[in-house]
Amino acid sequence: MGLFRRKSGQGQMRSASKGDTAHLDEWASTRRGVEAFVEPRTHVTEATVLLVAHDGEWTRRRIANFEAAADFARKRKMPLYEVERVGYPKRMREYQERQKRERG
Secondary structure (H helix, E strand, O other): OOOOOOOOOOOOOOOOOHHHHHHHHHHHHOOOOOEEEEEOOOOOOOOEEEEEOOOOOEEEEEOOOHHHHHHHHHHOOOOEEEHHHHOOOHHHHHHHHHHHHHHO
C-alpha cells in the first residue's frame, strides 16, 4: 500500500536564487526604514535574510551565507544584524499581532 512508507534518501534544500534577491530588492525599495537580519542555516532551511520595515512588516528569503547577506545590506546601505545575537525586533512581533487582530 505504501501510505506510511518512508521516502528513500533525503530531500535537498533549495539554495538562494536570483529570484530571491530580486524579491528582497523590490521589497526593500518600496518600504522605508528597512533593516536586515541574518538567520543561520538549520537542518531544515538554508541561511535566510529577514528584512523588517519601520512598521514591522517583514519578508524572508534564502541567502547563500552570511557574507552574501552582508554584501546585500552594504550595497543598499541598510544595517545588518544576526538574529542569534540580537533576536527578532519588537516591531516585527507587534506587526504580527496587529495582523492577527485585524484578521479576526
